Amino acid sequence: MVQERTLPVFHAATAQITREQGLVLYEDMVLGRMFEDKCAEMYYRGKMFGFVHLYNGQEAVSSGVIQAMRPGEDYVCSTYRDHVHALSAGVPAKEVLAELFGKATGCSKGRGGSMHMFSAEHRLLGGYAFVAEGIPVAAGAAFQSKYRREALGDATADQVTACFFGDGACNNGQFYETLNMAALWKLPILFVVENNKWAIGMAHERATSQPEIYKKASVFGMEGVEVDGMDVLAVHAVAREAVARARAGEGPTLIEALTYRFRGHSLADPDELRTKTEKEFWFARDPITRLAAYLVEQNLVQQEELKAIDRKIQQTINEAVQFAESSPEPDPSELYRFIFAEDE
Numbered sequence: 001m002v003q004e005r006t007l008p009v010f011h012a013a014t015a016q017i018t019r020e021q022g023l024v025l026y027e028d029m030v031l032g033r034m035f036e037d038k039c040a041e042m043y044y045r046g047k048m049f050g051f052v053h054l055y056n057g058q059e060a061v062s063s064g065v066i067q068a069m070r071p072g073e074d075y076v077c078s079t080y081r082d083h084v085h086a087l088s089a090g091v092p093a094k095e096v097l098a099e100l101f102g103k104a105t106g107c108s109k110g111r112g113g114s115m116h117m118f119s120a121e122h123r124l125l126g127g128y129a130f131v132a133e134g135i136p137v138a139a140g141a142a143f144q145s146k147y148r149r150e151a152l153g154d155a156t157a158d159q160v161t162a163c164f165f166g167d168g169a170c171n172n173g174q175f176y177e178t179l180n181m182a183a184l185w186k187l188p189i190l191f192v193v194e195n196n197k198w199a200i201g202m203a204h205e206r207a208t209s210q211p212e213i214y215k216k217a218s219v220f221g222m223e224g225v226e227v228d229g230m231d232v233l234a235v236h237a238v239a240r241e242a243v244a245r246a247r248a249g250e251g252p253t254l255i256e257a258l259t260y261r262f263r264g265h266s267l268a269d270p271d272e273l274r275t276k277t278e279k280e281f282w283f284a285r286d287p288i289t290r291l292a293a294y295l296v297e298q299n300l301v302q303q304e305e306l307k308a309i310d311r312k313i314q315q316t317i318n319e320a321v322q323f324a325e326s327s328p329e330p331d332p333s334e335l336y337r338f339i340f341a342e343d344e
Contacts, residue, residue: 004281005211007258008226010234012294017233019300025067025232026295026306029059029288030313032084035093036263038317039083039100043267047325048100052114055084057230057262060287061194062088064235065162065255068243075123075145075161077138080115081194081261082127085164090122093316094323103327109338110330123159131165131199132172135191138163139178142189142252160246161189162239168199170213179254183220186251190242193256194229200265201273214256222252229257230285233294260285 017025036054043052055062058081066076066088078085086096091107099106100114107119118126125141128134141161148157169175170193182189193213197204205211217224223245227238235257242253260282264271295301337343 005258007228010228010231012233015233015237022295022300025063025236026291027309027313028063028067028088029232029291030310031087031093031316032059032062033288034313034317035083035087038321040267050113052267053081053265054263054267055081057282058194058196058259059084060232060235061192061229061257061259064232065190065192065239068236068239069160069162072122074159075125075141077125077134077141077161077163078117078127079134079165080127080129082115082117086117086119086124089124091117091119091124094320097320098324098327101324103324104330105327111338132169132174135163135165135169135174135178138189139182139187142182142187143185145188146185158247160243162192163189164192164194166199167193167195167204167213168202171208179220179222182252183222186249188246189252190239190246191252191254194259195256196259196261198274214254217254222254224254226256229259230287230290232287232291
């Protein structure tokens with residue numbers, strides 16, 4: 001096992017989180033976890049096809065960042081590991097699962113599948129199959145917010161964009177070019193690196209000359225922050241500060257969240273490259289378990305309340321499966337629809 005980086009220390013006592021916020025974060029993470037577990041089941045039962053990349057273990061990053069924004073108003077740009085980002089952004093679980101089943105009721109009308117979730121209604125700018133492909137798209141969304149506000153005088157255009165990508169994307173040209181533009185133009189954007197240590201089968205430390213990605217922000221004169229991506233309170237606190245800076249016109253932030261995926265790269269990955277010792281180190285830092293323990297210890301919630309949320313989410317997942325299975329396939333006559341925006 002490669003020497004683990006020392007995780008940043010976050011003092012939960014400084015979190016200043018309310019009961020309501022804690023419950024929102026917990027419910028959002030549980031939804032993501034249960035949804036992905038159901039995806040694995042459905043995949044192995046032959047209900048969905050192609051590559052399916054699950055998010056188990058990384059829920060604190062999606063929930064911590066997106067719930068620090070204004071879901072449905074601010075923009076979210078994802079990667080091929082996009083199901084949970086869509087859920088955190090507010091896309092109903094039944095529409096996400098229907099998309100995975102290739103049904104007409106899916107959020108991309110059955111045409112996108114696992115790697116291409118999209119919802120204009122929820123300001124989800126899409127999942128992207130190519131590594132780093134979404135980074136310049138996210139910068140474009142941030143630019144239009146800034147342009148509408150400053151050039152067109154639209155005072156309501158104060159939206160912030162969150163752009164998620166993995167450690168592997170940080171060796172691609174789009175990463176450096178876009179960070180440069182975002183810094184020059186002080187775009188209202190959060191670049192969120194979900195550093196889960198592995199770019200498919202390549203260990204992060206073997207692929208880059210500077211493994212501490214957040215330090216690369218200094219080259220562009222922007223704020224760079226390292227955070228424990230297995231601690232949703234830490235991620236949420238960092239994200240709130242970054243969102244406030246962006247909304248105030250102070251420019252972008254590069255957030256490196258140190259996290260870990262609990263499953264293989266995709267459901268087709270036998271996951272034989274990562275050591276048992278490494279996995280056990282990270283499994284012990286399960287973000288959902290940690291938040292639940294904190295909320296109970298701080299007397300913000302009772303254990304039974306968390307169990308009630310678990311049961312409610314399980315019901316939501318069951319209903320999503322029923323919806324997806326009963327939904328119609330896209331009609332062959334619509335094969336050429338939705339190629340152009342006006343088709344909507």
